[in-house]
Amino acid sequence: MDSGTAFDRFVRSMAVDFEKWHDGTGYDLAALAEAGPGERARIESLLLARGVRDWRDVEALAALNSPGARQALVKALQHGNAEIQAAVLRCAPDVASREERIAALVSALGSAEVFGGLTQALLEVEEFHPPEIVDALFRGVLERDGAVAGEFAAMLLYLHGHADSAYDLAQRPFLLRFQEEERVSLFVELCGRVGVDAGRYLGGE
Incomplete structure (x- = not known):
């Protein structure tokens, strides 16, 4: 002792x-x-x-x-x-x-790394996800690197009721594609799955 x-x-x-x-x-x-x-x-x-x-x-x-x-x-x-x-x-x-709380989480979703606060921020997002947070997740799917974009896509699938959890292994084949495939087409596919208009985020693309 x-x-x-x-x-x-x-x-x-x-x-x-x-x-x-x-x-x-x-x-x-x-x-x-x-x-x-x-x-x-x-x-x-x-x-x-x-x-x-x-x-x-x-x-x-x-x-x-x-x-x-x-x-x-x-x-x-x-x-x-x-x-x-x-x-x-x-x-x-x-x-x-x-x-x-919203401002801190939006900031983390925009720039934090996995071992620099992002994992903790995503745990908060599971319980607290007003529209500003959801918008930041969608933007991150478009703008962050492939691994992070996949994590954000997983969270969006969960928050929209299309996954059992934010870590649903059944979604893994789709999420891994974010590390290899063209991002905009994947984003459109994600938005189709969750019933959100991709045009809100794509602008003139």
Whole structure:
């Protein structure tokens, strides 16, 4: 069993080596939960001084849920990269207005990479997909690289009731075509499957 105070254990957990990075191990939230008021204040000061660098910081600040921590999360949502924004939406969704949530997800769908916040954003999209988000998915099918376009197409099939999940293996043969075939014709085929007018997105093409 780990020795030392809850503060000591939490601080040690902030040293992220390759194994922790690879396995997606966060900070010691159990130690944070055990910390007394004085230790929690010290942990908060440490996190605020460090700044929000990745999802682990977001997770810990959300667990603290103090006024200072929440203010830091709001700033992270407004100014962080796609990975950090997605982490805020996952760990502390109540700090974001509906408009901020939409803006962060649309931004992630437009530019985030698979290991840089896109996967987390798509998990949010499964549960939250107003028209602005759906439009961003359609645009991404046209504009993003083949693998990402395929993921967006999978999500659109699911959201429109044409797949059992966003990861429906029955759709895989169609989705793999996005990595090889001409995009516009595939986009038109996708729109036909989900009952959407492709012309809304193709413009003069």
